[in-house]
Structures are given as structure tokens and as C-alpha cells.
Amino acid sequence: MAHERSGIGASLPRKEDARHLVGRGEFTADLKAPGMIEAAFVRSPHAHARIRNIAVPPEAKGCVFTAADLPQIRPIRIATQAAGMKSPLWPPLATDKVRYVGEAIAVCLAPTRAEAEDLANAVMVDFEVLPAVVDAAREVRANSARSEIARGPQDGRVLVHEGWSDNLYIERVVEGGDIAAAARAAAITVTREFRMNRQSGLPLEGRAVVAWHDHRLDEIVVHASTQTPHTMRVALAEFLGLEARRIRVVAPDVGGGFGPKARLYPEEIIIAALALHCDRPVRWVEDRGEHLLTAAHTRGHYCRVTAYADRDGRIIGVDAEIVVDAGAYGMWPQGPYSEAAMAARNLPGPYTIPNYRARHYTVATNKGPLGPYRGVGRPSACFAIERIVDEVARAVGRDPVEVRISNMVPPAAMPFTTVAGMHLDNGDYAASVRLCAELLDLPAVRARQSRGEADGRLVGIGFASFAEQTAHGAAEFVSRGAAIIPGYESCTARILTDGSLVLMVGIQSHGQGLETTLSQIAAHELGIDPAHISVRHGDTESTAFGFGTFASRSMVMAGGAVARASRMLRDKLCRIGAHLLQCDVAEVQCADGAVRGPRGEVAIAEIARVAHLRMDGLPPGVEPLLDATATYEPAIGTGVFSYATHGAVVAVDPETGFVELLDFAVAEDCGTMVNPMIVEGQIRGGVVQGIGTALYEEIPYDEQGQPQAGTLADYLVPSAAETPAIKIGHLHTPAVATEYGMKGMGEGGAVAPPAAIANAVRDALAALGAPGRAEVNETPLTPRRVAAAIERAWAGRPRQGRVD
Numbered sequence: 001m002a003h004e005r006s007g008i009g010a011s012l013p014r015k016e017d018a019r020h021l022v023g024r025g026e027f028t029a030d031l032k033a034p035g036m037i038e039a040a041f042v043r044s045p046h047a048h049a050r051i052r053n054i055a056v057p058p059e060a061k062g063c064v065f066t067a068a069d070l071p072q073i074r075p076i077r078i079a080t081q082a083a084g085m086k087s088p089l090w091p092p093l094a095t096d097k098v099r100y101v102g103e104a105i106a107v108c109l110a111p112t113r114a115e116a117e118d119l120a121n122a123v124m125v126d127f128e129v130l131p132a133v134v135d136a137a138r139e140v141r142a143n144s145a146r147s148e149i150a151r152g153p154q155d156g157r158v159l160v161h162e163g164w165s166d167n168l169y170i171e172r173v174v175e176g177g178d179i180a181a182a183a184r185a186a187a188i189t190v191t192r193e194f195r196m197n198r199q200s201g202l203p204l205e206g207r208a209v210v211a212w213h214d215h216r217l218d219e220i221v222v223h224a225s226t227q228t229p230h231t232m233r234v235a236l237a238e239f240l241g242l243e244a245r246r247i248r249v250v251a252p253d254v255g256g257g258f259g260p261k262a263r264l265y266p267e268e269i270i271i272a273a274l275a276l277h278c279d280r281p282v283r284w285v286e287d288r289g290e291h292l293l294t295a296a297h298t299r300g301h302y303c304r305v306t307a308y309a310d311r312d313g314r315i316i317g318v319d320a321e322i323v324v325d326a327g328a329y330g331m332w333p334q335g336p337y338s339e340a341a342m343a344a345r346n347l348p349g350p351y352t353i354p355n356y357r358a359r360h361y362t363v364a365t366n367k368g369p370l371g372p373y374r375g376v377g378r379p380s381a382c383f384a385i386e387r388i389v390d391e392v393a394r395a396v397g398r399d400p401v402e403v404r405i406s407n408m409v410p411p412a413a414m415p416f417t418t419v420a421g422m423h424l425d426n427g428d429y430a431a432s433v434r435l436c437a438e439l440l441d442l443p444a445v446r447a448r449q450s451r452g453e454a455d456g457r458l459v460g461i462g463f464a465s466f467a468e469q470t471a472h473g474a475a476e477f478v479s480r481g482a483a484i485i486p487g488y489e490s491c492t493a494r495i496l497t498d499g500s501l502v503l504m505v506g507i508q509s510h511g512q513g514l515e516t517t518l519s520q521i522a523a524h525e526l527g528i529d530p531a532h533i534s535v536r537h538g539d540t541e542s543t544a545f546g547f548g549t550f551a552s553r554s555m556v557m558a559g560g561a562v563a564r565a566s567r568m569l570r571d572k573l574c575r576i577g578a579h580l581l582q583c584d585v586a587e588v589q590c591a592d593g594a595v596r597g598p599r600g601e602v603a604i605a606e607i608a609r610v611a612h613l614r615m616d617g618l619p620p621g622v623e624p625l626l627d628a629t630a631t632y633e634p635a636i637g638t639g640v641f642s643y644a645t646h647g648a649v650v651a652v653d654p655e656t657g658f659v660e661l662l663d664f665a666v667a668e669d670c671g672t673m674v675n676p677m678i679v680e681g682q683i684r685g686g687v688v689q690g691i692g693t694a695l696y697e698e699i700p701y702d703e704q705g706q707p708q709a710g711t712l713a714d715y716l717v718p719s720a721a722e723t724p725a726i727k728i729g730h731l732h733t734p735a736v737a738t739e740y741g742m743k744g745m746g747e748g749g750a751v752a753p754p755a756a757i758a759n760a761v762r763d764a765l766a767a768l769g770a771p772g773r774a775e776v777n778e779t780p781l782t783p784r785r786v787a788a789a790i791e792r793a794w795a796g797r798p799r800q801g802r803v804d
Contacts, residue, residue: 296371506546686749
């Protein structure tokens with residue numbers, strides 16, 4: 001049957017590739033409109049400064065706009081729903097003060113981007129430079145000391161936002177069990193500090209916006225490279241003071257998003273406002289320097305973890321402190337609060353840890369705002385707990401694989417609520433560890449280690465496991481105090497006069513292959529060949545409302561909505577088909593492009609012709625047209641959990657600290673795979689980004705708040721030359737609360753590589769026999785950091801010679 005060959009479970013080639021491989025995709029920067037002008041921004045060169053004056057050259061009058069010139073723009077505001085969350089107003093164009101390098105102060109318009117940049121360079125801003133807040137962990141320590149001595153807000157501290165008593169957006173505690181009792185009972189105590197430094201999402205296509213006023217429809221049309229067109233329309237209406245009916249947002253082809261494009265940016269508001277103000281099409285396309293400077297940064301996590309364990313390595317308690325450097329402002333709609341909370345709630349991972357406490361702090365600094373990026377808090381949580389598991393194993397003298405498995409939630413205990421309140425639904429976590437070890441041939445790696453390398457390099461192997469919360473429903477976002485609850489997705493399914501099908505969905509595809517996989521679900525339900533199914537997304541004018549693509553939710557949420565809408569159409573097709581076949585509706589089914597009955601079949605194309613063009617052939621009580629709109633939320637509002645174990649094999653040069661990745665494997669379970677080929681593509685893409693976090697990507701800041709990586713010469717990313725062939729093995733535990741047993745998996749590939757690679761480096765350096773620990777607990781694991789760790793381990797003692 002058609003749905004068996006091309007429906008759920010089929011590895012169909014991606015429909016999207018037909019246009020992208022020949023260069024016929026249409027991205028925001030490709031759009032041109034008559035009379036279009038280009039925008040460039042005047043940006044702050046300082047991390048923290050007062051604006052005394054903005055001087056615009058006389059010849060530039062009317063082409064340069066400051067906040068005073070666009071009074072209709074309202075400050076960005078995060079509507080928090082929970083007590084204790086601070087939410088500063090963020091003016092899209094700075095007014096009296098700048099709070100990070102790159103903050104927009106003015107915008108310049110000209111016929112070309114080069115001319116607009118010349119105007120921007122001619123604008124002179126008089127600053128009073130202020131001290132910058134750059135060290136989030138230091139701020140937490142200072143705030144703690146300040147509380148102990150009960151000093152007031154005017155104690156000389158630098159504040160990012162006047163009127164605040166400190167630089168904390170929020171502080172919370174997640175706890176369960178009795179951590180003090182665990183500390184008393186522990187035979188083994190292991191403490192480590194971990195740091196995951198700031199980096200960029202760095203999609204292939206940066207941000208871009210084109211806007212114009214459509215006078216015929218009296219609406220502002222905004223084309224943008226965004227993951228969330230419908231919620232962007234909500235935001236533009238709010239911050240421009242317009243009715244939503246007067247705004248249309250279109251996301252054309254989007255060249256990668258990964259989370260940073262799931263938030264609202266000042267530039268999007270400003271370009272839309274300028275299109276209305278000037279009554280001309282306006283375009284802004286960021287360059288790579290702007291992206292590294294001002295697009296949402298990610299990670300920026302510091303974590304101190306103490307694990308308490310028995311002599312066999314069973315972890316009986318974990319005590320943690322988590323600090324997140326969230327930058328100067330919270331990004332709309334969810335603000336800066338999720339990172340630390342997600343890290344704290346996910347740190348216990350897939351383990352049966354009975355006692356837990358995590359104090360977490362989200363800190364305002366004079367850096368660019370922090371936004372979501374593939375994993376949101378979970379990579380640092382995984383890094384911390386998986387490194388700790390390995391160190392506990394070393395402390396008790398057992399293999400880390402054995403200790404990892406012995407601490408995991410067993411299948412018989414599912415569903416299982418972790419000590420941090422995460423509701424794990426099902427799975428066999430230990431099986432993923434065993435499968436990953438098998439994929440890497442663990443005995444062969446150990447044998448290679450014992451033989452040694454001819455070139456003196458040290459070989460190591462490391463593993464990291466995680467459980468990934470996906471497809472969060474309303475309950476999860478309500479528990480976070482979110483002002484907007486993205487708990488569902490929608491689909492309008494429409495069969496046209498010739499029997500072809502159009503699916504109009506509220507999500508937005510930016511590389512996930514959703515145009516292919518959603519058509520496979522409809523094919524499964526309706527028996528229509530995916531070649532005759534189109535998926536439309538990214539346009540608020542033509543698609544049902546939805547929240548967009550983020551948080552490993554699209555396949556479960558939008559796929560569920562497609563399934564429901566398709567079944568609604570199927571019911572109507574069967575009613576009409578049974579009438580035309582003169583049989584009972586219970587006797588027919590949709591398959592292979594037709595409705596089949598006991599004595600014949602009628603093509604769906606013929607049913608569509610009747611439903612649209614020959615209503616005289618419809619059964620009594622059935623209305624014309626073949627349209628259906630459905631929404632979908634999983635039965636479990638807290639999400640369903642994919643899980644995986646990643647493994648890495650590395651070779652470390654003990655003289656230079658250079659790390660070569662020799663092998664990498666993933667053993668994963670995302671429930672039912674709609675298209676296994678696309679699932680594996682998503683895994684490999686995520687792993688490469690995780691390798692970037694582990695070994696290459698970092699945006700350091702100096703003491704004045706100046707970012708030190710402004711070009712791709714300074715900001716390194718992995719390429720094919722640095723990435724081994726990634727081995728993938730699958731387990732299959734269908735979810736019980738979703739359509740077909742699907743689970744999300746888009747972010748998981750990026751979660752575990754930093755931990756797996758750090759554990760592998762630690763394993764390799766153990767062969768040095770240094771009197772101190774040789775380990776690197778900070779990403780990226782650069783040669784400088786690895787070499788420094790080796791030197792610290794020897795602590796000035798003479799080395800025993802290079803290992804040969």
C-alpha cells in the first residue's frame with residue numbers, strides 16, 4: 001500500500017533538496033522590491049556607557065533615525081508570571097544608556113548597504129563610559145557576601161540596570177530528598193567546577209528582514225529569517241501599537257535557526273517601523289560580524305557540583321550551584337529565565353539520584369542577551385553530571401560504563417519522576433550505553449590504549465548519557481510562569497479539486513525536512529502519495545496559528561495536528577466515497593489514492609471533483625469542500641523523553657594539548673521515526689554542533705566587556721576535516737502519549753558531545769601518571785587548556801617523560 005511505501009517509517013528523500021541543491025531556494029536576502037532601501041545600524045562600541053549626545057551630519061538628516069525619531073516604537077517588555085523575576089525594559093534603539101557592545105543606537109538608510117554603512121560611520125556619539133559587569137559568578141559571590149553583611153543597594157557596586165538592588169534576574173532552588181543526610185552517609189565525595197563558555201548559534205544564514213507597506217490591504221508585510229512567524233506578528237503588533245490584522249509575517253526559506261531565530265530582535269521591530277515611516281521597502285541583512293556581536297549568544301554557564309556516593313559508586317546525592325550569564329536584557333517572549341531552570345531540573349539526568357539540591361542564579365551582565373540554542377540548559381547539565389559520574393567511577397575504582405549503568409533508571413521503574421521533578425515516560429537507558437560501547441568497540445579501544453601510539457599521543461574513550469524533554473505541552477510552560485504558553489500546534493489540511501493535498505501548518509521549517517515528514521504522515525492517514533502533497537508554512541496570511549519550530553516539538557506537535565486534520569478529511573472522503581460506491585461507510589477505506597469498497601473503488605480525485613464542482617453528487621447532509629483544521633497537544637503536558645548515549649574516542653598530544661576526534665557514536669531512542677534518514681541527518685548535524693561546543697567555539701570577553709571573537713578568523717567551527725564518520729544505532733520505545741509513539745529529537749545531538757569528549761580526554765590523560773588530576777572541565781577544550789591542565793597536574797614536578 002502507498003502509506004507503507006512512503007508513509008511513516010519510510011526513508012524518503014527530502015522534498016526540500018530539489019530546490020536547495022540547485023540554488024533555487026528563496027531566502028530573505030534574495031527578495032527585491034521597487035524602491036527598496038538598505039539599512040545599517042550605529043552600534044555601541046562600549047559595554048556600558050551613558051549616551052550624552054548623538055550628532056548626525058547635516059547632509060544625513062532624514063536618513064538617520066534615533067529613538068526620538070521613531071516614537072511609535074515601544075520598549076520590549078517580558079510579561080513574567082512568576083514572583084521574583086526581574087524584567088528590564090529594552091528600548092529597540094538605545095536612549096540614555098547602552099548596556100552591551102553592539103547595542104543599536106541609530107539606524108541609517110541609503111540606496112545601498114555600503115552607503116548606509118558610510119552614514120553610520122559618520123554619526124558621532126558622545127559617551128560617558130562606565131565600568132562593566134562581565135563575570136556572572138563573581139556577581140553571585142558578591143551578592144552573597146553583600147547579603148551576609150546586610151549592606152544596602154548604594155554600596156558602590158556596578159548595576160547593569162538602575163533601580164535594581166543587585167544584578168540578578170532571578171534566583172531559585174530546586175531540591176528533593178535530604179542532601180544533608182546524603183552528605184553524612186557518603187563514603188565518597190567528589191566536587192568539581194564546570195564552565196561552558198559563551199558561543200554563537202552561527203546558522204549558515206544570519207538574520208535578515210525586509211518590510212514594506214501594502215497599501216491595497218493596508219498591512220505591513222515583514223519577510224524575516226525567523227523560526228516563529230506567528231508569534232513575531234504578535235510581538236510586532238504589541239511593540240508597534242498596531243492591530244494584528246495589519247501585520248503579515250512571512251518566513252521564506254530559512255538557512256538554519258537552532259534557537260537564536262526563535263526570539264524577537266530589536267532590528268525586526270525597527271525595520272518594520274521604518275517601512276511604515278518612510279513608506280518604502282526597507283531591507284536589513286546582518287553581516288557575520290553583526291551576528292557574532294548581536295545575535296543571541298548561548299551557554300555561558302558555570303556550575304559547581306558535589307556528588308555523594310557509596311563505595312560501589314552509587315550516587316546518593318548531588319549538591320549543585322548553577323550560574324548563568326544572561327547578558328543585559330531578556331529576549332521576548334520567554335526572557336532569560338529558562339536556561340538556569342532547565343539546567344537545574346535536568347542535571348540529575350537519567351539517574352536514580354534520591355537526594356538533590358541545586359541553587360541556580362540568572363545574572364545580568366554587560367554582554368549581549370542570551371537566547372536559546374539547541375539544548376537550552378541541557379548541554380551544561382549533561383556536561384556536569386556526566387563528568388561527575390566518571391569521576392565517581394574513578395574514585396571507587398570501577399569502569400565508568402558500569403557505574404553509569406548502575407545509577408540509571410531501569411525500564412521497570414518507568415514512568416519515573418526524578419528528584420528534580422522531571423517525569424521520564426519510558427525507555428531502556430542502560431541499553432543505550434551498551435549499544436554505544438558496542439558501536440565504538442570498547443574492548444578494541446582499551447587494547448589500543450594498552451599498546452600505546454607510535455607517535456606518543458594518548459588515546460581515550462568517554463561516554464555521556466542524557467534524557468531529553470521534548471514536545472512540552474501547556475503544563476510545562478505554566479509551571480515556568482511563562483506569559484505565552486506554546487502548548488499546541490495546528491494544521492489546516494485542504495484537498496483541492498484534482499485530489500492533491502495542501503497542508504498549512506503553524507510551524508516553520510529551517511532545515512529539518514518537515515515538508516517531507518509531514519507529508520508522510522498525511523500519506524499514512526489518507527493514502528495519498530507524498531508527491532501529490534504540499535506543505536505550506538511560514539506565512540501568517542495562509543496558515544493556521546502556531547508557535548513555530550523550537551524545543552524539539554515540531555514533529556510531535558505539528559505531526560499530531562496533521563494526523564488529526566487528515567483523519568477528519570478521511571472521514572469525509574469515506575462518507576462521500578461510500579455514497580458514490582453505494583455501500584455502507586463502514587465498508588470503505590482510504591488507500592493508494594482512492595476510497596475502496598467491497599465492490600470497487602473511487603479515486604480521491606473524483607471525490608474531490610464532486611465535493612467542489614458537482615455538489616449534486618454529495619450524500620445528504622454533507623457540505624461541499626474538503627477542508628479540516630485541527631490542533632494538537634500530547635496527552636502528557638510535561639513532555640515525552642527521548643534519550644541517548646554518545647561516545648567519543650580521542651587522541652591527545654601531551655606536548656601540545658591538541659585533541660583529535662578519532663571516532664564518535666550515538667545510540668538513541670526517539671520513539672517511532674517517521675523518516676529514519678532525516679532523523680539520522682538531524683543527529684549528525686547536532687553532533688557536529690556539539691563538537692563545536694566541545695573543542696572550538698567560544699566568544700570570550702575582556703574586563704571591559706569587549707567580545708574577543710568578531711570574525712570567523714577568531715571564532716572557530718568544526719568542518720568535515722575535523723569530524724569523523726558518526727556511527728548511529730537506534731533503540732525503539734514508542735511514547736504512549738503521542739501520535740504513533742513519536743518523540744522529539746532535534747536538539748539531542750548537540751547535548752552530549754561536550755561531556756563525552758571531555759570524558760574521553762580525561763581518560764586519555766590518565767595514562768600520564770601525573771601526581772595530580774589532568775582534566776579539563778571547561779569548554780571548549782582548546783589545546784591551551786589541555787596543555788595547561790597537564791602542567792597543573794604535574795604542579796612543577798619533573799615529568800617522567802613522554803609516553804611512547
